[in-house]
Amino acid sequence: MLHYATGVLIVVFGAVHLATHSFLGVEGYAGSLQYLSVIGRYRTALFAFTLEALLVTIAYHGLNGTRMILLEFRQGERWNMAVNWLLVAVGILVVAYGTRTVLGAYLWG
Amino acid sequence: MSKRKRGSTEPEMRSARKGVRRWLYYHPQGLGRTAFLFHRVTGLGLTAYFVVHVLSVGTILSGEDAWEMFLEIVETPVGWYGELLLLAAIGFHFANGVRLILGEFGLTLDKPTRPDYPFKTGSFNLAQKSLLVLAFVVAALFVLLGYLFIFLEL
Numbered sequence A: 001m002l003h004y005a006t007g008v009l010i011v012v013f014g015a016v017h018l019a020t021h022s023f024l025g026v027e028g029y030a031g032s033l034q035y036l037s038v039i040g041r042y043r044t045a046l047f048a049f050t051l052e053a054l055l056v057t058i059a060y061h062g063l064n065g066t067r068m069i070l071l072e073f074r075q076g077e078r079w080n081m082a083v084n085w086l087l088v089a090v091g092i093l094v095v096a097y098g099t100r101t102v103l104g105a106y107l108w109g
Numbered sequence B: 001m002s003k004r005k006r007g008s009t010e011p012e013m014r015s016a017r018k019g020v021r022r023w024l025y026y027h028p029q030g031l032g033r034t035a036f037l038f039h040r041v042t043g044l045g046l047t048a049y050f051v052v053h054v055l056s057v058g059t060i061l062s063g064e065d066a067w068e069m070f071l072e073i074v075e076t077p078v079g080w081y082g083e084l085l086l087l088a089a090i091g092f093h094f095a096n097g098v099r100l101i102l103g104e105f106g107l108t109l110d111k112p113t114r115p116d117y118p119f120k121t122g123s124f125n126l127a128q129k130s131l132l133v134l135a136f137v138v139a140a141l142f143v144l145l146g147y148l149f150i151f152l153e154l
Helices: A002-019 A028-032 A035-043 A045-073 A077-108 B012-016 B019-025 B031-062 B064-074 B077-104 B126-151
Strands: none
Touching (some): A028 A035, A035 A077, A035 B031, A045 A077, B031 B126, B077 B126
């Protein structure tokens, strides 16, 4: 069920993310990638929150999807444990690194 | 995965006469199976992209010069075409995901009936098939919008 919930949330936050790189308050696609434009969004609480929310929801949705595929690929107690812990570790690392970017740019950018 | 017999696909004889349109009908293991494959392939691809994206975008913390160097690598014709491919995957995975969620909650599906010959599949009816075709249309639309914004700098 969380897979569907995160799926819907990604549509919402993802729409904002795509909009901020095309027409939402930016000078087109190329303009949205300029250093000051990017830093400016990280400093805005609403956009920073959107990025952090995207980070967490996509990490869960994407890694859980990968987990489904891997668990269908092969069965067994040890395999299950290995897949679960590996993907949890990857998830924690990616979310930690992404949060460092979001918080770092928000606070000191 | 079970090896099942040819489902409710177009019979070989009839589809052979349809010419170019045959491509639209030719799904040896069912149209739904094609969607399943596409959903998984795009899902894995998007997850891989997501991890690389999160790790590379962290460059923003290293200052303006580092960010400019990062843009010089990514903002190239290869990078732009890659982004169009990315948008195609996003568009399909998004629209097909909506179809799957609707089906999961029983919306768009037929009411259960007694299985009599010729065994119509109420779970893959006209509504679901239309939504599946729509998923490909949405993917194309995402690519078109991406082309307008990235290449034509709309």
